[in-house]
Amino acid sequence: MLSSAKHNKINNHSAFSISSSSSSLSTSSSLGHNKSQVTMEEVWKEINLGSLHYHRQLNIGHEPMLKNQNPNNSIFQDFLNMPLNQPPPPPPPPSSSTIVTALYGSLPLPPPATVLSLNSGVGFEFLDTTENLLASNPRSFEESAKFGCLGKKRGQDSDDTRGDRRYKRMIKNRESAARSRARKQAYTNELELEIAHLQTENARLKIQQEQLKIAEATQNQVKKTLQRSSTAPF
Amino acid sequence: MENMGTRVIEPLIMGRVVGDVLDFFTPTTKMNVSYNKKQVSNGHELFPSSVSSKPRVEIHGGDLRSFFTLVMIDPDVPGPSDPFLKEHLHWIVTNIPGTTDATFGKEVVSYELPRPSIGIHRFVFVLFRQKQRRVIFPNIPSRDHFNTRKFAVEYDLGLPVAAVFFNAQRETAARKR
Numbered sequence: 001m002l003s004s005a006k007h008n009k010i011n012n013h014s015a016f017s018i019s020s021s022s023s024s025l026s027t028s029s030s031l032g033h034n035k036s037q038v039t040m041e042e043v044w045k046e047i048n049l050g051s052l053h054y055h056r057q058l059n060i061g062h063e064p065m066l067k068n069q070n071p072n073n074s075i076f077q078d079f080l081n082m083p084l085n086q087p088p089p090p091p092p093p094p095s096s097s098t099i100v101t102a103l104y105g106s107l108p109l110p111p112p113a114t115v116l117s118l119n120s121g122v123g124f125e126f127l128d129t130t131e132n133l134l135a136s137n138p139r140s141f142e143e144s145a146k147f148g149c150l151g152k153k154r155g156q157d158s159d160d161t162r163g164d165r166r167y168k169r170m171i172k173n174r175e176s177a178a179r180s181r182a183r184k185q186a187y188t189n190e191l192e193l194e195i196a197h198l199q200t201e202n203a204r205l206k207i208q209q210e211q212l213k214i215a216e217a218t219q220n221q222v223k224k225t226l227q228r229s230s231t232a233p234f
Numbered sequence: 235m236e237n238m239g240t241r242v243i244e245p246l247i248m249g250r251v252v253g254d255v256l257d258f259f260t261p262t263t264k265m266n267v268s269y270n271k272k273q274v275s276n277g278h279e280l281f282p283s284s285v286s287s288k289p290r291v292e293i294h295g296g297d298l299r300s301f302f303t304l305v306m307i308d309p310d311v312p313g314p315s316d317p318f319l320k321e322h323l324h325w326i327v328t329n330i331p332g333t334t335d336a337t338f339g340k341e342v343v344s345y346e347l348p349r350p351s352i353g354i355h356r357f358v359f360v361l362f363r364q365k366q367r368r369v370i371f372p373n374i375p376s377r378d379h380f381n382t383r384k385f386a387v388e389y390d391l392g393l394p395v396a397a398v399f400f401n402a403q404r405e406t407a408a409r410k411r
Contacts, residue, residue, distance in 0.1 A: 189244045
């Protein structure tokens, strides 16, 4: 119980701290999966909240290998250091990521420096990796298109239609909402009219009733006098 | 009839019956539409099952020498968000003498029960005062794509003298109210 709580804390911490690094994120979540189900779910929540959808899919591919390689507590050290070892924008292939982790263990390097020193052109590196991403996981390419430079031509079309559809749906929804409001307003107006109508009718009927009462009272009086006169003979 | 100001058609304006189907008009005749003694009021919801047989339509106005035409349409076919078949014609009765009801008129298009499939539909009853008694045989190849405005122009009916609408949706639809 205690240890699981500890794992929980660690994983949460890592999920927060490494949100910029994609590959390490996926590693962290798969680790969580190994350790405890609850932690896993929490990590997922964090990932989903960050709308980093495609890491999940990446992750599935890496999972078995990581399971085999790092089944123990020892990796938690590496794991915590990982975010600092990884260059944030280019997610390196899974094998290299684990190697790096193993090599640099507890020697954190600032990520931007790594990027600059290892690659002369950051942009190209980025493009390459994202294309790898595309190749390995076609479903993720729409998300990766958000990062710019790559796959514009291929991404454009489906992205546009998707945006278009969303826009249309939004417009439709607004129209529907407006109709709903109008319906409600019409209904309310009608009820108000009915109330006004009933009120005037009620007032009219009340007056009529009063008049009838008075008429009845005077008639009764007349009747009474008549009755008395008719019963007079005795 | 005394308190028939412009307020009376407010619900028709809010419900966009005036606009979608009719032009602005001043109601001058009282019309009562009721299904099984339940009076139809603007914007109220009725269930398709409760409107399956034709309603009683009373005209409290004019006299026996004046004649009225009643039209019932659905401007939300097939669905209110894209009513590309509008308007759908449900009923036409002509030559209804004033102070009577629709059964005294001539039914030229039989009553078709409302069967809204997509969304919430409006069903509108429109009453016109005829200039004279006349027999019309409207040329209606299909109940879809009917146009009340055009119909009024074609038969020289002028502006409506009364209108009322109710809402209806599928019997099984999820209702929030």
